[in-house]
Structures are given as C-alpha cells and as structure tokens.
Amino acid sequence: MPPMRLLIVEDEHLIAYDLKESLERFGYEVIAIADTGLDAVRQAESFRPDLVLMDIRLPGEMDGIAASEQIQNQLQIPVVYLTANADQATLERVTASRPFGYVLKPFNDRILSTTIEIALARHRAEIAAQAAQHIAEAEMHRRTEHLAVVSHEIRTPLAAIRACADSLQRYGNLLPPEKQRQQLQQIQAAAESLSLLLEDILLLERMHSDHLEFVPMPIDVISFCEEQVEVWRYTSNHQCQLAFSSEGGPCITRLDQKLLWHVINNLLSNAVKYSPEGGCVSLSVSCQPESIGLQVKDEGIGIPPEALPLLFEPFHRASNVGQIPGTGLGLAIAKRCIDLHGGEIGVDSTLGQGTVFTVRLQRR
Ligand code: ATP
Numbered sequence: 001m002p003p004m005r006l007l008i009v010e011d012e013h014l015i016a017y018d019l020k021e022s023l024e025r026f027g028y029e030v031i032a033i034a035d036t037g038l039d040a041v042r043q044a045e046s047f048r049p050d051l052v053l054m055d056i057r058l059p060g061e062m063d064g065i066a067a068s069e070q071i072q073n074q075l076q077i078p079v080v081y082l083t084a085n086a087d088q089a090t091l092e093r094v095t096a097s098r099p100f101g102y103v104l105k106p107f108n109d110r111i112l113s114t115t116i117e118i119a120l121a122r123h124r125a126e127i128a129a130q131a132a133q134h135i136a137e138a139e140m141h142r143r144t145e146h147l148a149v150v151s152h153e154i155r156t157p158l159a160a161i162r163a164c165a166d167s168l169q170r171y172g173n174l175l176p177p178e179k180q181r182q183q184l185q186q187i188q189a190a191a192e193s194l195s196l197l198l199e200d201i202l203l204l205e206r207m208h209s210d211h212l213e214f215v216p217m218p219i220d221v222i223s224f225c226e227e228q229v230e231v232w233r234y235t236s237n238h239q240c241q242l243a244f245s246s247e248g249g250p251c252i253t254r255l256d257q258k259l260l261w262h263v264i265n266n267l268l269s270n271a272v273k274y275s276p277e278g279g280c281v282s283l284s285v286s287c288q289p290e291s292i293g294l295q296v297k298d299e300g301i302g303i304p305p306e307a308l309p310l311l312f313e314p315f316h317r318a319s320n321v322g323q324i325p326g327t328g329l330g331l332a333i334a335k336r337c338i339d340l341h342g343g344e345i346g347v348d349s350t351l352g353q354g355t356v357f358t359v360r361l362q363r364r
C-alpha cells in the first residue's frame, strides 16, 4: 500500500520540520508544509492529502479552526489538531468543528501516530457509511419510481374489469349474447394481463434480492430453442413468419432451462410484438466449443438510438411503441437471466427496419 500523504500546517518552522521527520519515521509521506490558514486551504486543494495536521494558532486572518472547517467540509479531508494548551473558548470551537483528533504539544510520537491511524480509520468508515447511504437512497428512489409505474400498469386492466363487470351487472340479459361474451372475454384478458404483470414483478424482485436460483443442467440447446419457436408459431397467429436455424450441433450443455426459457421467450415475444406489419422473425443458434450464440432477428419497428442505453432497465419503453402493450420488464428479466449464466446480450437496431438481439452464453 502506498504511504498515507499528510499535510502539516504549522507556522513555527523548527517544530514543523521536527514533526515531518517523526512522521516519516512512522512511514507517512509529508507532501507539504503550510504556515497560514489560507495557505493550508490552498495546499489541501491542490495536493488532496489523506489527512491534515493542523496547528490552531496561526498568523493571518484565518486560524487553524476556520481553515480546518473549510478543509473538512469542502474537501472531505480529515483534520487532526496539534496544539499547546488552549483556553475554554477555543476548546469549544475545536469541539464544534468536529475534528478527527486532537494532540497536545509537545507531542509524543506514538500518541501522534495512533491518533492519525484512528482518524484515518474513522474517516474511511464515514466514507463507507455515506456510500452505503447513497446506495440505500438510490434503491429507495428506484422502488418509488417502480411503484408508480406498476400502479399505473395495474390501473388500466382494473378499469377495464370494472367497466365490463358494471355493464354486465346493470344490463346483464338485456345485452345481446355476443356483447355479453365480448365483455367476459375482456375481463378474462385484463385478469390475465394482471397476473402476467404480477409474475414478472415477483420474478424481478427475486432477481434483485438474489433469491433466484441458478440451476444449470445438461440440455440440448438446439432442440430446446426449436421447440420455443414452434410454440410461437402457434401463438403468434401467423402474423409473422417464424424461422429457426442452427449450426454446430448437436449441442448438449449445462444451462438453467427455466432461465433460458425467459430469455428466448422475451426476445421472441418482442420480435413478434414489435413487428405489427409482419415480416420475418428468426432465431438462430450457433454452438461453438466454448460458447453458445443466440440471435433473434426481426423486421419490425426498430428501436430509436436514444432508447438503447436504458433498454435493459426495468420499466423503460421506447417512444415508438404506440399502442403496442407492454410494461418494459421483459428485457430486464432476460438480461438478469443471462447475467446469472455469466453471459452477455447485445442489440443492433435500425428504426423502421428491424432489430437483432445477440446473446452469448459460456459453455460449462
Ligand atoms: P413486457 O414487460 O411485456 O416485455 P415490453 O415489451 O415493453 O414489455 P421489454 O421486453 O423489456 O418490455 O422491452 C423494452 C422496450 O424495448 C420495449 O418497450 C420496446 O420499446 C423496445 N424493444 C424491445 N424489443 C424490441 C424489438 N424487437 N423491436 C422494437 N423495439 C423493441
């Protein structure tokens, strides 16, 4: 570890050099000596020491306490006071300035170095606590934002359920049978979308809290992927052509089948959903000795470049989705599943022409 870099603030040169020698004997690096409060602030700004040793009585307008308040508050550098006996008023100002340590002159080398070490450790602990607090605040902010989006997503299907149920209750048998059936179907569809939303939210929460298990087992990746394309051929009403291709098989490798299902289904779901005019959707699998490549390609609406940086963040949707339904959770889930495999996902898209998602998973 490089030596800790200290700044000495002391107007009596003899004491300053004596102090410098003692500190160097203990393995510290003294990067500068300042002799006024103003000089101390300037030197601290330019050298950014790990700690400042500060005499309280200094010539000029700014004494050691004022200088140390600026250095601690503005530069977040810890200060230890080094001073001869001080009067009560000065001691009160010293306490109010929350120093990291206080050593009386004439100083004892051991006490000095112990005080410096305690000050450095306390400062490190404070920095770590501040970082943890920032992370907790960011997490809180993320949760509040997510809650707002989720409430919004829940309101739409709930309103549909309420409106259809009201209409059936009020007019019931007066409505033609076809209309009654339609309203029941709308209730079912809304309930289905609510339950899918709930499943995705719970899955994402489990992923965030690291409660999602990663259970790799040998699977035949090519057959597994081909089966998923088959399923999508039936569910997508043939509005898109769905193609499958593979190279390098047979390909038996250890992957988590449940997680891989989320990856492929979210990518195929998007490719089909964001191709409202049809066009070809394809999934290709390439088996290399070290890794497996998956590619999902479509000729749909494409993704505007400004949406790309946040594409894998939960609840982010691009501006060109129009009336196409979605909550912005699918890619966040797919990304997390790929991360758990130690893999990577990339995207290449041209607005109005189509999109290619590429996944690479390590073989194990
Ligand atoms: P869901 O949670 O139902 O999957 P979603 O499809 O909106 O909702 P994601 O799958 O996470 O959410 O996708 C995020 C956004 O990325 C989409 O809203 C869309 O803007 C864009 N996107 C993803 N895939 C494609 C694609 N193949 N073509 C065009 N845009 C896409």
Ligand code: MG
Pocket (backbone or CB within 6 Å): 266, 269, 270, 326, 328, 329, 330, 331
């Ligand atoms: Mg999606």
